[in-house]
Amino acid sequence: xxxxxxxxxxxxxxxxxxxxxxxxxxxxxxxxxxxxxxxxxxxxxxxxxxxxxxxxxxxxxxxxxxxxxxxxxxxxxxxxxxxxxxxxxxxxxxxxxxxxxxxxxxxxxxxxxxxxxxxxxxxxxxxxxxxxxxxxxxxxxxxxxxxxxxxxxxxxxxxxxxxxxxxxxxxxxxxxxxxxxxxxxxxxxxxxxxxxxxxxxxxxxxxxxxxxxxxxxxxxxxxxxxxxxxxxxxxxxxxxxxxxxxxxxxxxxxxxxxxxxxxxxxxxxxxxxxxxxxxxxxxxxxxxxxx
Amino acid sequence: xxxxxxxxxxxxxxxxxxxxxxxxxxxxxxxxxxxxxxxxxxxxxxxxxxxxxxxxxxxxxxxxxxxxxxxxxxxxxxxxxxxxxxxxxxxxxxxxxxxxxxxxxxxxxxxxxxxxxxxxxxxxxxxxxxxxxxxxxxxxxxxxxxxxxxxxxxxxxxxxxxxxxxxxxxxxxxxxxxxxxxxxxxxxxxxxxxxxxxxxxxxxxxxxxxxxxxxxxxxxxxxxxxxxxxxxxxxxxxxxxxxxxxxxxx
Amino acid sequence: xxxxxxxxxxxxxxxxxxxxxxxxxxxxxxxxxxxxxxxxxxxxxxxxxxxxxxxxxxxxxxxxxxxxxxxxxxxxxxxxxxxxxxxxxxxxxxxxxxxxxxxxxxxxxxxxxxxxxxxxxxxxxxxxxxxxxxxxxxxxxxxxxxxxxxxxxxxxxxxxxxxxxxxxxxxxxxxxxxxxxxxxxxxxxxxxxxxxxxxxxxxxxxxxxxxxxxxxxxxxxxxxxxxxxxxxxxxxxxxxxxxxxxxxxxxxxxxxxxxxxxxxxxxxxxxxxxxxxxxxxxxxxxxxxxxxxxxxxxxxxxxxxxxxxxxxxxxxxxxxxxxxxx
Numbered sequence: 091x092x093x094x095x096x097x098x099x100x101x102x103x104x105x106x107x108x109x110x111x112x113x114x115x116x117x118x119x120x121x122x123x124x125x126x127x128x129x130x131x132x133x134x135x136x137x138x139x140x141x142x143x144x145x146x147x148x149x150x151x152x153x154x155x156x157x158x159x160x161x162x163x164x165x166x167x168x169x170x171x172x173x174x175x176x177x178x179x180x181x182x183x184x185x186x187x188x189x190x191x192x193x194x195x196x197x198x199x200x201x202x203x204x205x206x207x208x209x210x211x212x213x214x215x216x217x218x219x220x221x222x223x224x225x226x227x228x229x230x231x232x233x234x235x236x237x238x239x240x241x242x243x244x245x246x247x248x249x250x251x252x253x254x255x256x257x258x259x260x261x262x263x264x265x266x267x268x269x270x271x272x273x274x275x276x277x278x279x280x281x282x283x284x285x286x287x288x289x290x291x292x293x294x295x296x297x298x299x300x301x302x303x304x305x306x307x308x309x310x311x312x313x314x315x316x317x318x319x320x321x322x323x324x325x326x327x328x329x330x331x332x333x334x335x336x337x338x339x340x341x342x343x344x345x346x347x348x349x350x351x352x353x354x355x356x357x358x359x360x361x362x363x364x365x366x367x368x369x370x371x372x373x374x375x376x377x378x379x380x381x
Numbered sequence: 382x383x384x385x386x387x388x389x390x391x392x393x394x395x396x397x398x399x400x401x402x403x404x405x406x407x408x409x410x411x412x413x414x415x416x417x418x419x420x421x422x423x424x425x426x427x428x429x430x431x432x433x434x435x436x437x438x439x440x441x442x443x444x445x446x447x448x449x450x451x452x453x454x455x456x457x458x459x460x461x462x463x464x465x466x467x468x469x470x471x472x473x474x475x476x477x478x479x480x481x482x483x484x485x486x487x488x489x490x491x492x493x494x495x496x497x498x499x500x501x502x503x504x505x506x507x508x509x510x511x512x513x514x515x516x517x518x519x520x521x522x523x524x525x526x527x528x529x530x531x532x533x534x535x536x537x538x539x540x541x542x543x544x545x546x547x548x549x550x551x552x553x554x555x556x557x558x559x560x561x562x563x564x565x566x567x568x569x570x571x572x573x574x575x576x577x578x579x580x581x582x583x584x585x586x587x588x589x590x591x592x593x594x595x596x597x598x599x600x601x602x603x604x605x606x607x608x609x610x611x612x613x614x615x616x617x618x619x620x621x622x623x624x625x626x627x628x629x630x631x
Numbered sequence: 632x633x634x635x636x637x638x639x640x641x642x643x644x645x646x647x648x649x650x651x652x653x654x655x656x657x658x659x660x661x662x663x664x665x666x667x668x669x670x671x672x673x674x675x676x677x678x679x680x681x682x683x684x685x686x687x688x689x690x691x692x693x694x695x696x697x698x699x700x701x702x703x704x705x706x707x708x709x710x711x712x713x714x715x716x717x718x719x720x721x722x723x724x725x726x727x728x729x730x731x732x733x734x735x736x737x738x739x740x741x742x743x744x745x746x747x748x749x750x751x752x753x754x755x756x757x758x759x760x761x762x763x764x765x766x767x768x769x770x771x772x773x774x775x776x777x778x779x780x781x782x783x784x785x786x787x788x789x790x791x792x793x794x795x796x797x798x799x800x801x802x803x804x805x806x807x808x809x810x811x812x813x814x815x816x817x818x819x820x821x822x823x824x825x826x827x828x829x830x831x832x833x834x835x836x837x838x839x840x841x842x843x844x845x846x847x848x849x850x851x852x853x854x855x856x857x858x859x860x861x862x863x864x865x866x867x868x869x870x871x872x873x874x875x876x877x878x879x880x881x882x883x884x885x886x887x888x889x890x891x892x893x894x895x896x897x898x899x900x901x902x903x904x905x906x907x908x909x910x911x912x913x914x915x916x917x918x919x920x921x922x923x924x925x926x927x928x929x930x931x932x933x934x935x936x937x938x939x940x941x942x943x944x945x946x947x948x949x950x951x952x953x954x955x956x957x
Contacts, residue, residue, distance in 0.1 A: 315760075474842060
């Protein structure tokens with residue numbers, strides 16, 4: 091096996107990891123600020139893919155879909171936070187989890203009602219099909235695009251958190267209304283917005299994953315598992331942890347796929363068990379949201 | 382044997398990252414006495430309390446109890462050894478009844494892993510719990526849920542729970558915090574009654590309160606031992622006066 | 632919730648509830664004895680029994696100890712596969728197979744529980760879910776032993792000669808009452824544990840871990856023991872399910888089965904003795920009725936569940952208790 095082949099496989103892992111990172115960052119962001127685990131995060135991933143198909147069917151333009159999907163799914167997230175999750179704040183940490191679990195059932199069936207039970211194909215746009223020579227061999231252009239887009243989004247997110255006053259609240263992980271009032275910010279609106287951003291990222295990840303794996307109603311379940319496992323590996327609520335663990339899981343999956351394909355599904359669980367044994371708080375747990 | 386050291390902190394230090402909360406504190410608490418640990422806010426009282434009650438492990442130094450080194454032991458062992466504590470922030474089982482709160486605490490000593498015989502048949506546990514509730518003046522409240530008690534009553538309940546493990550050493554962290562003058566008075570009376578038969582360590586920041594009731598006083602300041610002695614010695618100590626007056630002026 | 636304008640139930644109602652609470656195992660068994668005659672058909676009644684027991688096991692951990700597991704399908708499934716494999720692959724008669732299934736679930740509970748209690752709070756739910764999904768993935772791929780995607784077939788309990796008495800599990804009525812014997816036994820055991828001093832420790836840990844530790848309780852050991860007990864009860868339920876269905880579908884291990892027990896327990900009333908069975912009964916009937924009219928029972932069930940989380944978190948039995956004993 092040549093070094094170039096392994097390197098290419100690593101790139102494949104990064105592309106897969108990029109989607110995982112988007113998923114997990116959304117989850118971590120919401121948890122970091124609201125201490126809410128969104129069990130419907132996987133369902134939002136699926137909703138994103140279906141809205142992508144819908145918008146693409148209307149416009150025939152991948153790029154328009156790419157803009158509309160995160161906005162639309164984020165919008166659904168806003169409604170969910172405002173109407174369903176907000177009444178549960180202060181009632182114990184389990185309740186939002188339980189509620190969003192129920193919501194995931196509802197969303198799954200709504201998808202089946204609107205788009206049917208059968209899977210649908212979703213192709214990468216022509217501009218991104220084919221492969222390019224990246225020095226070590228040919229690599230699918232769409233996967234390269236995934237890596238680049240995720241990197242760009244992470245930089246954008248980092249700027250938002252580091253440079254804006256909303257970001258300041260997020261960084262402080264502020265649960266203290268006093269501090270927030272001093273900053274002149276309505277904390278309820280920050281929570282609302284963060285929930286929207288989190289679900290929007292899930293939706294975007296779903297649409298981006300669609301050309302790789304197709305679109306089917308149950309696609310949210312494995313996505314949710316991956317997002318949970320990454321969160322446990324990276325450390326609850328840590329964005330850096332989500333990024334590192336997401337790439338790690340992507341790499342592990344892509345390498346086990348060539349050496350021991352029957353274990354590729356299990357690889358992330360093995361990493362998780364190791365982390366639980368050696369560092370139960372996660373790789374980046376307790377180091378703060380950006381630490 | 383009254384007078385010998387029951388709990389000793391030897392060169393105890395605690396750091397949180399770069400912040401030094403306690404530095405080289407050595408104190409011996411003597412059997413049968415009521416010792417108060419005082420100091421202005423931020424003196425390291427609560428950190429010290431958490432270390433001698435087993436909630437935190439010290440960064441340096443040792444803790445000895447009855448001559449045995451107990452540094453770094455898991456917290457539940459502290460209770461079994463006979464070191465009981467009440468918390469600064471009220472800490473009860475909110476949705477259990479008052480009697481059940483104390484009964485659970487009593488049973489930790491006697492029937493910890495009885496998984497089979499019904500609780501109702503452990504008469505002795507219930508009787509002991511009822512007795513402790515009498516002692517702290519909560520006899521009439523047995524069947525209420527702990528969450529529904531008044532603040533002062535919850536603090537008394539906590540003390541009954543601390544007494545449940547028949548402690549050789551009772552640690553109380555600001556037991557009168559947030560209490561009305563009326564409640565404070567009856568709490569002080571209770572502490573005095575308890576101290577008549579037990580070794581008590583009281584952590585407090587109200588200097589006036591401890592002066593009248595303590596046998597021995599330890600003063601912490603900026604994480605270090607500033608002074609110790611009888612109430613009169615402490616009252617006369619110029620350094621202590623400076624610290625407390627300085628605080629009062631600020 | 633104020634009930635000021637409602638007609639307050641008399642002391643008679645309260646006394647009745649107290650009497651039922653005192654003889655809760657007998658009351659539960661009495662209710663279950665007549666259940667087959669009020670259900671639309673008997674297979675449904677067996678489902679209530681088995682799922683009810685599954686929820687009882689789960690409730691031990693969530694309702695009484697305060698640990699929300701989203702991975703209990705692993706124990707229900709381990710019981711089902713353990714019992715099913717013993718019968719179909721090794722020809723073990725069903726009574727020892729039940730023990731094998733239950734023990735297997737308990738052992739798996741020790742492994743998963745041992746890992747999961749290293750984490751706290753909401754983390755615990757995610758870790759149990761992920762570990763259970765890992766078990767699912769292993770069973771899915773181990774086709775030679777488990778039948779993989781197609782499930783385990785040929786779990787035929789058949790007849791058993793017991794003290795000269797012929798037990799024919801093909802007959803639905805016989806099957807129901809045989810299963811009920813095991814469920815009643817398990818209920819009695821669980822009730823003893825809840826009544827024991829250890830039961831009080833479980834509640835103490837749920838209420839306030841810090842305080843329980845200060846009282847001298849080893850919180851981790853308590854959680855671990857509670858987890859394993861819970862896994863054993865769920866494993867027995869799974870074993871009974873294998874005998875009831877004669878097959879073990881792979882979805883027995885899937886996360887929807889974990890979610891199912893969370894829903895049933897919350898709908899019925901978590902932390903109450905009867906809640907799990909009431910929740911199981913409610914769920915089984917709602918699912919059965921909705922599937923008559925629509926494919927989309929998940930939409931209906933999910934919506935009902937959300938309404939309960941938002942407005943009736945004490946569940947059906949919890950609300951009834953609150954009304955009778957304000």
